[in-house]
Amino acid sequence: MPTGLPAANSLVAPDEEGWVWGQIKAEARRDAESEPALASYLYSTILSHSSLERSLSFHLGNKLCSSTLLSTLLYDLFLNAFSSDPSLRSAAVADLRAARERDPACVSYSHCLLNYKGFLACQAHRVAHLLWRQSRRPLALALHSRIADVFAVDIHPAARIGKGILFDHATGVVVGETAVIGNNVSILHHVTLGGTGKVGGDRHPKIGDGVLIGAGATILGNIKIGEGAKVGAGSVVLIDVPPRTTAVGNPARLVGGKEKPSKHEDVPGESMDHTSFISEWSDYII
């Protein structure tokens, strides 16, 4: 289980940030040349900027602004955060790599940077979380609200999220206040990491490193989804899931049973294999 998220061993080396940013600019330059109708967009979002943090701050500021929260204010807020906190930048780079490596539909880093609402929501959440930890809660909640409106991704600013995260498709994701998500986790759309009622305190799931959570899964309560576990699409999980184990169904059961859950060896958050384990299981007849 992830204990404290901003781990000492940063997942991304400083020069990796430069390398990814170089890739992004090269991709955008190629696309601007091949598609004049998009060139203005690519210059304003990527090619006119001197760094990934500026590009990302500009893009998020323009995506999340409203008539009462101006883009300049948000741009400033994001740029301050990304400039002053290198862990935010390395997390963004790790998330870009996660999308590029795990999602076959992700054709380039710039595609993820510009278009993945899960990626963008996650980076904005990291800034909201920073504000939350700085006790700037009203601002964190206002940002949270904008993310929920614009991307339909609702992550409470207090939730702690690791690096190398892929929120794939992302629409409808809900992550509660005391939830914790480890590193290298992949979460599909419509996933809920929810609480258990109106009692406060620590009441949301803890997701271990390398976990894969299928589309529409609902995980409720202060339970542990162990390192490298898988949760099947559409499952409703209310029990701990041991490491490297699979839970499926509504209500979710462990594949192999609670006593002897069958273990798998790969890291599903990275392999993204989220159906093989349930193919025979679904081969049932009523």
Added chain:
Amino acid sequence: MPTGLPAANSLVAPDEEGWVWGQIKAEARRDAESEPALASYLYSTILSHSSLERSLSFHLGNKLCSSTLLSTLLYDLFLNAFSSDPSLRSAAVADLRAARERDPACVSYSHCLLNYKGFLACQAHRVAHLLWRQSRRPLALALHSRIADVFAVDIHPAARIGKGILFDHATGVVVGETAVIGNNVSILHHVTLGGTGKVGGDRHPKIGDGVLIGAGATILGNIKIGEGAKVGAGSVVLIDVPPRTTAVGNPARLVGGKEKPSKHEDVPGESMDHTSFISEWSDYII
């Protein structure tokens, strides 16, 4: 079951509206002082207004406007409705109290007023419903469309909704044309109160007072969810659920069985206890 929703015994006393508005202004003033970056937002949305109805009309007008439906038009529409119909205001106050009391993540009334897409969608729906009842259907449907776009909450303007409602997280909620929702109901995100096909007429669920519906539950057809019942997260319900009874699973079964469903005593729509009853139930092994 709720028979006619705008009950004679209003849930909110007139001076309660004043008290809540006073709280909201005090909270906003405190937040504006502690967070200058947010002060402009708080003044424009709350502190510059003389009443809750003006603040809410301003906020909804700016949230829901588009390039073809201007904020001034919507502001006017909302202000007229909230000013002329006190039941809309008392319902808003009851909804604010519901969020504040039932959702441990709701830190203040102003937090709900500004940031809860479920709260905002519900208030805008109430105005759309008023227009619908006044036979101003094209306008009601245009407003409905904006709510669905902006908040990803899709409540048909004809649907009747009581007071003291908490739409928690709210993304993906769908409520059909002939649905009825009682008072003091709590509904999580991704909940569907849907119809049963292309036949018109009365075809959507009727939700009793005090019901709690868990995340991702799908309730279909002209069925009754009795007063104080619970529906588990991810359940698919196609049958009546008796009062103070719990339905879980896909397809949903009554806990305790159809003949002798086990009754609970609390009002789940208010206690928000939506997992205790299924914790042992999920403790199954395949």
Added chain:
Amino acid sequence: MPTGLPAANSLVAPDEEGWVWGQIKAEARRDAESEPALASYLYSTILSHSSLERSLSFHLGNKLCSSTLLSTLLYDLFLNAFSSDPSLRSAAVADLRAARERDPACVSYSHCLLNYKGFLACQAHRVAHLLWRQSRRPLALALHSRIADVFAVDIHPAARIGKGILFDHATGVVVGETAVIGNNVSILHHVTLGGTGKVGGDRHPKIGDGVLIGAGATILGNIKIGEGAKVGAGSVVLIDVPPRTTAVGNPARLVGGKEKPSKHEDVPGESMDHTSFISEWSDYII
């Protein structure tokens, strides 16, 4: 199974387009007269335009624009596509008819044209798909991203979609890169046609003509949902479903069993009957 979607036998005759457009203008004129507050909106979106393609291009351009993708650029893009490719127009007309005929809440063609996010997302997707086939992929993906942000409908631009499609409510729909959807299909909200992991290639479902997919269903992998089949709300489907057969549950089972699935005679994508077949099925007691 649909082999190639833009079938030779176009579903909509050229004069049908004119007839539907005439209906839309008549409806808008009637509504503008009865509701002055909406007249400006109706003139700008419908009544000031000389053709359905212009109205639709205007409406989509204004809905999908952002501060970095201007409405004029998108309007131009849509108008060029709809003007030069008659199959886009006939598909739009077939989709309008589908909504009008199958959805009892759809009160007019103009209601669908203006307000149905599923209809609008689908038409914008068709243009993104055209760009994708023309190898203008960065632009197709940028458009895809806007559709996902604005409508919370996430259809990969490579996905192939037939005519006469009803995406009802539509919020949360996800359709993957190699998915194929036949003609006259009805898909409710929160439906996922997803892949099976991080391996590329042909990995998404193929949906036959006339299929009906209930709310919240998750269909994963390169499987076939046969012509005229039904998938129950909330089902998780990982196996082929034979034609005119029903699959329900999580994991989904065939009604009647895998060996002898019970066949039905109607075309569910058109009849929209998506609960009768599971009413007794849900009548279970734990």
Added chain:
Amino acid sequence: MPTGLPAANSLVAPDEEGWVWGQIKAEARRDAESEPALASYLYSTILSHSSLERSLSFHLGNKLCSSTLLSTLLYDLFLNAFSSDPSLRSAAVADLRAARERDPACVSYSHCLLNYKGFLACQAHRVAHLLWRQSRRPLALALHSRIADVFAVDIHPAARIGKGILFDHATGVVVGETAVIGNNVSILHHVTLGGTGKVGGDRHPKIGDGVLIGAGATILGNIKIGEGAKVGAGSVVLIDVPPRTTAVGNPARLVGGKEKPSKHEDVPGESMDHTSFISEWSDYII
């Protein structure tokens, strides 16, 4: 000389307001029918409103808003002012009549209401002036600034202006803090009613009833332009001009001389004859 501007004998009878508003709606309806491309504009600005004050408040709010002064705030401000102060409404009606009667290029009341920047700047100024008199000076000055930006008309909110005013073309008009303008005055573009330096106090011109001031005239200091006087285009006036007298030139001289200025009989602010008197005068040879 005008002593106090909001004269007891209102120039416009209450039912005149209704008559003019009726004309405006009839004109707009006719234009909307003949020009569908403009119908949306005409409905949003005129035809959707129930009164002149609402139409004008909407139009000014949308014209003068900015990203930091929202249209809803301005709309509210204007509507409150026009609703509560009938003299603002009667002045607007008198100004509409002035444009319609004196300017041959003014083809209709609605043309003036929608398009005359001088008319719109003057109505907005009247509201700024009301705020100034209510000691709401920062707001008055903010409004003043927006009027100067948007219309290039710079009237200090403290300046007192009568009724039946025509600011023709209006670009570049500057009216200082202690200036007073009487009733039925016509002022062309680029006219300055300026002060005389950095000393405060009463330092700007006083313009009598029925005065006509030609394009580009500069009138400086606390001087009196008597009732029914004319000031030639391009004149620079630093001396009192007696009633019904003409001043022309740079520096301005009285036609007929200071001792015996030649008097004219018509009311030039209404007849708009601003060249006949100087035609022979300009017939000079160097």
Added chain:
Amino acid sequence: MPTGLPAANSLVAPDEEGWVWGQIKAEARRDAESEPALASYLYSTILSHSSLERSLSFHLGNKLCSSTLLSTLLYDLFLNAFSSDPSLRSAAVADLRAARERDPACVSYSHCLLNYKGFLACQAHRVAHLLWRQSRRPLALALHSRIADVFAVDIHPAARIGKGILFDHATGVVVGETAVIGNNVSILHHVTLGGTGKVGGDRHPKIGDGVLIGAGATILGNIKIGEGAKVGAGSVVLIDVPPRTTAVGNPARLVGGKEKPSKHEDVPGESMDHTSFISEWSDYII
């Protein structure tokens, strides 16, 4: 004097349009490469477009739009006009050449196209004039109003204007309803071609080919400024000015006297020499 403006001998050959457009694109490409911060702007306004008419329509649509007159509507209007009427395009090209050749501060064609408010106001006026001649007067006047607001250039849509026009700086220019401006005319800022009162009919100046009018000149009444004449800065002209003659002063006198005005040989509208002729004249001592 110009008799009918759209002269048979078009000033610009068809291939000249292509040549100028080629220059503009080359300039924009060079600037986009040297200045990434401006590249997005240059792509959206110029480099993404396939023709001068598209670029100009896009630029004008975005400059002149408002919250009630959308950019898509204006873009459509401009594109239709420029596409269908080649004389509008050749006039635009002639105006671009005029700026490039006569104004030493004009560093490139693209500089004029993008930044010269006089150029942009003039092209928009030509479209308003076309609408006026097509009896689409309300639309022409609405466009006129937007031009006057945005550029502070107020040209009545009925005014007839030739080709090869330079409105230098342009702020404050006012041109009345029955004014006519010939070909190759240069007009500085704050110039008024005004009427003579409230009488309708033909009441504004007629400006011959090749005329130069200095900054702040006021020309009033139905008078003729002969071919190749000059009007000095700040002059007030109420009399005919013979061809190739100079008028200066307030009131304006002919240099050399009315009987024997001194003639000059160059074409001042093209040479832009607007001070040599008055240098000795101003060398006076009071």
Added chain:
Amino acid sequence: MPTGLPAANSLVAPDEEGWVWGQIKAEARRDAESEPALASYLYSTILSHSSLERSLSFHLGNKLCSSTLLSTLLYDLFLNAFSSDPSLRSAAVADLRAARERDPACVSYSHCLLNYKGFLACQAHRVAHLLWRQSRRPLALALHSRIADVFAVDIHPAARIGKGILFDHATGVVVGETAVIGNNVSILHHVTLGGTGKVGGDRHPKIGDGVLIGAGATILGNIKIGEGAKVGAGSVVLIDVPPRTTAVGNPARLVGGKEKPSKHEDVPGESMDHTSFISEWSDYII
């Protein structure tokens, strides 16, 4: 005459900047308390910012942005310039003091900062000038164009302008490419510092320190207006004006004559006395 403008002896001490900024915040705080309707505006423009340069960059970015030049881009551009070049900040402070001290209508520093289009245009010009000197000419010209559109103030980015400048009212000011303006100059609206034709090179006026130029004055050609000179309103000046001398009229003559111009002792650019010297002069009779 000013030789090089950014003089060694900076007019504003570093701590003066802090003092003025402190005043501005105190004024804004007082106004926000007394006028809730304006508080949002005051927080967004002033009170939420940590320095004058941030407030000014925010305000200019939002004033000058357009749909194709986004506020975030402009904000970044301004903030970089004001942060890196202290002379820009000290010039802004000197200009604020100039307005506060010389203009009796200027009630506070914040009033000038927020509302004076002359002040704002001048600060934006200084940034455009910096870009011009850095050979970023296309960007400088684009900024120039926005300033001319938004404020109707047209200052060529190459023009050199000193400190302590008051552009009073400012509408219609035109300053040419090779113009130079010294320190402590006051310039009223509609003033032109223009060139002399189409020949390039050094062709615009040079304005000495402490000069006062009245409204509507037109100064043309590479002439010198000596230190402490005055130019009367509406004058047309084509000759050098010696120091501490007054020029009035059209054409302008020196008061006292060319040989023995009468000298005055005060610094008119600071005293703003721009009519006393011409009061007797205008007391003429035709």
